[in-house]
Amino acid sequence: MIKKLFVVNGKKLLKKSVRTLENRYRKAVNRILINRGNFFVEKNSDLILGDNNRFLEVQSFLENSQQRYLSYLEANTNFNKLPSKKKLKVDTNCKYKIQFVGEKFKNINVSLAVIFYSENKKISIEFININKEKIIIPNKKSKYIRFGIRIKGSGKCFLKEIRIFKISNCIINKSKSPKKIINDKPKSIKELKIAGIFDDFTMRCFQGMCKVISFNPDNWNKILNKDKPHILIVESAWKGNGGSWKWKVGAYNKNYIKGLKELIKLIKWCKQNSIPTVFWNKEDPVHFKRFIKTAQFFDYVFTTDVNCLKDYKKFLNHNRVYCLPFAAQPKVHNPIKLYENRENKICFAGAYYAAKYKDRQVDMQRIFNAAVEYGLDIYDRHFEDNNPNYLFPSKYKTYIKGKLVGDEINKAYKGYKVMINVSSVKNSDTMFARRVFEGVASYTPIVSSYSKGIKKIFGDIITSSDDINELKEAFKLLMNDEEYYNQKALTGLRLVLSKHTYEERLHYILSKVGMGISKKSPKISVFSIIRSLKEFKMILKKFKSQSYDNKELVLILKEFEGNKNIVENYNNKNIRSFLLSSVNNDSKIMDIFKGDFISCFSNNNFYGKHYLEDLALATKYTEANIIGKKAIYSFDKKSIKNSLEIKNNGCEFEYTDDLLSSVCIIHKNLLKSKKTREIIFEFSNDSSMKNYSKLGYSMFSIDKYNFIQNCNYNLKDYEIISKVEI
Incomplete structure (x- = not known):
């Protein structure tokens, strides 16, 4: 017997005690009463069935290792067979919450088997223990459903009913079917089209790398049918897309489904068009309850706090839940110089919470007290709001300089x-403020109150402590020791650009939703003119010591004994050799150099491990055609002491009109019109690149580290190396 409990669309509810909001808005809840009339058991099964008006009694005499099945409606327990009697159809546009109600005694184990079938075969099975519930998303190929009850071991049980809640179609009034979307897989992140609901900060971070389609609750259908996305990503937005989704993403009251109405329609539309849906709660763990009910409607869920994964999986009843911390967007957060000189002070930009987060208040006052000795400026997010809940203690008022709005955050x-x-969150491995990634990407060292996540991700790059003596020591070193300062700033920048950008995060999302796009980093062709076997060995060693992976070595060999052996033995994917005599002006640059950028290594220079990596990472934040180092360490050959000096000191992270050809990477497209031999000799002779600037090509200078000009290749002065190599 199947009995309808209630129907929502205009009909009176028969069971008013159903309290959950989900149930109030479901279209229907079906109830299968379990009795001898609708459940079949094989003869000689060691199961005895008794019946009364309220439940089916089952007495089992099975051994612990044995199991038997009861079958709903079908007179067989072969669940590989398609149902032949009353076929229960499946709506694959919905998900089902199924409850199995009853009682069991002693050692007996009782489970409900939910079997899904296509037109011609069984495709999946789910088990639900007695007095448990499970949310099931049917396979898209599912057509029919069948129920069985599995009994294991001996004992007695009372089987009462199966409750079936159809979750999704109920909430949304059926709209006209949108045009079917052909989701061509994008070949690159730039080609990816995201339908997104983001607050302003996240919107800026995603817009810089792919096409973000923005819309509001009134026009999403029109916009997305016209401009078809590959994926829907919704964050835990407070306002969303310029304020149009305010109050429409989170659960703000008991009647939260009403507020989510348009969002749920959007999600349903995406499912109908095979567009994966992703929810990212950037507010975990503090606002977990605010957004957990929203998360249930999405295919995939991501959270900033790894500690919340278990709770999500328990509530959602699936494992498509992953951790996604904040990151930096290099097009927005980068070390490109804005000010000729930085304020020789310490800065805080944020809010003070006077009415909550008592531990945070203590932490903030501790770190401020450690900083004031060196000069402190505070930018108050709630400046002039006159809200007592956000007022800084009076002793810090003299340090408050106002507030920063929009792009003004770059001042901090x-x-x-x-x-x-x-x-505010201290004990999460992954959750801490986005300002940490963004500040480090700006080449600014950070000192923080204790955060488990900061320590785990940044290690000793960031001092993260609640010990005032450690905080004071960190400020002292950063404000007074230039080598220490740059070591922290550069290693932090490198870490963020290589592992913690929003492009990295987006690749991770796509890999989880089955839309993986291969990562692409620029390939660098390193070439060197080789004059002897000794030079060959040294250049090979320098090349192999580089941390950057996507590179090739092109050896241009002059006449010397053994050069032909090198050509024979070093011609593979990553290392290729040419006799200089065979390279003529008719040789095409594309045939010799396979990389996107070209660089030259010389035996006269020292190249630190991260030399190429830092130049390549700069392509993430600058579109310059030539990227190099204008400020460089150099041994002065004219000096009696042959001392180490810094040329063009301070010319770092800025656009310039000149670089040396021996300390840069240049985009290959700039060289297409040049003769191959001309290029080889130009790059190997420390030539000025000023002519390229005159032709309108842009140049960018990064940091001065990991390179020494005019350096003896037998350099073993580790004190010098440790000063230059970061």
């Missing part, structure tokens, strides 16, 4: 020598 990120972070 790039205008001061050191930034302060205060963590």
Whole structure:
């Protein structure tokens, strides 16, 4: 017997005690009463069935290792067979919550088997223990459903009913079917089209790398049918897309489904068009309850806090839940110089919470007290709001300089020598403020209150402590020791650009939804003119020591004994050799150099492990045609002491009109019109690149580290190396 409990669309509810909001908005809840009339058991099964008006009694005499099945409606327990009697159809546009109600005694184990079938075969089975429930998303090929009850071991049980809640179609009034979308897989991140609901900060971070289609609750259908996305990504937005989704993403009251109405329609439309849906709660763990009910409607869920994964999986009843911390967007957060000189002070940009987060108040005052000795400027997010809940203690009022709006945040990120972070969430491996990634990407060292996540991800790059002596020591070193300062700033920048950008995060999302796009980093062709076997060995060693992977070595060999052996033995994917005599002006540059950029290595120079990596990472934040180092360490050959000096000191992270050909990477497209031999000799002779600037090509200078000009290749002065190599 199947009995309808209630129907929502205009009909009176028969069971008013159903309290969950989900149930109030479901179209129907079906109830299968379990009795001898609708459940079949094989003869000689060691199961005895008794019946009364309220439940089916089952007495089992099975051994613990044995199991038997009861079958709903079908007179067989072969669940590989398609149902032949009353076929229960499946709506694959919905998900089902199924409850199995009853009682069991002693050692007996009782489970409900939910079997799904296509037109011609069984495709999946789900088990639900007695007095448990499970949310099931049917396979898209599912057509029919069948129920069985599995009994294991001996004992007695009372089987009462199976409750079936159809979750999705109920909430949304059926709209006209949108045009079917052909989701061609994008070949690159730039080609990816995201239908997104983001707050302003996240919107800026995603817009810089792919096409983000923005829309509001009133026009999403029209816009998305016209401009068809590959994926829907919705974050835990407070306002969303310029304020149009305010109050329409989170659960703000008991009647939250009403607020989510348009969002749920959007999700349904995406499912009908095979567009994966992703929800990212950037507010975990503090606002977990605000957004958990929203998350249930999405195919995939991501959270900033790894500690929340277990709770999500328990509530959602699936494992498509992953951790996604904040990151930096290099097009927005980068070390490109904005000010000729930074304020020789420490900066904090954020809010003070006077009415909550008592531990945070203590942490903030501790770190401020450690910083004031070196000069402190505070930018108050709630400046002039006159809200007592956000007022800084009076003793800090003299340090408050106002507030930063929009792009003005760069004043905090790039205008001061050191930034302060205060963590509200202290014990998460992954959740801490986005300002940490963004500040580090701006080449600004950070000192923070204790955060387990900061320590785990950044290690000793960031001092993260609640010990005032450690905080004072960190400020002292950063404000007074230039080598220490740059070591922290450069290693932090490299870490963020290589592992913690929003492009990295987006690749991770796509890999989980089955839309993986191969990562692409620029290939660098390193070439060198080789004059002897000794030079060959040294250049090969320098090349292999580089941390950057996507590179090739092109050896241009002059006449010397053994050069032909090198050509014979070093011609593979990553190392290729040419006799200089065979390279003529008719040789095509594309045939010799396979990379996107070209660089020259010389035996006269020292190249640190991260030399190529840092140049390649700069392509993430600058579109310059030539990227190099204008400020460089160099041995002065004219000096009696042959001392180490810095040329063009301070010319770092800025656009310039000249670089040396021996300390840069140049985009290959700039060289197409040049003769091959001309290129080889130009690059190997420390030539000025000023002519390229006159032709309108842009040049960018990064940091001065990991390179020494005019350096003896037998350099073993580790004190010098440790000063230059970061």
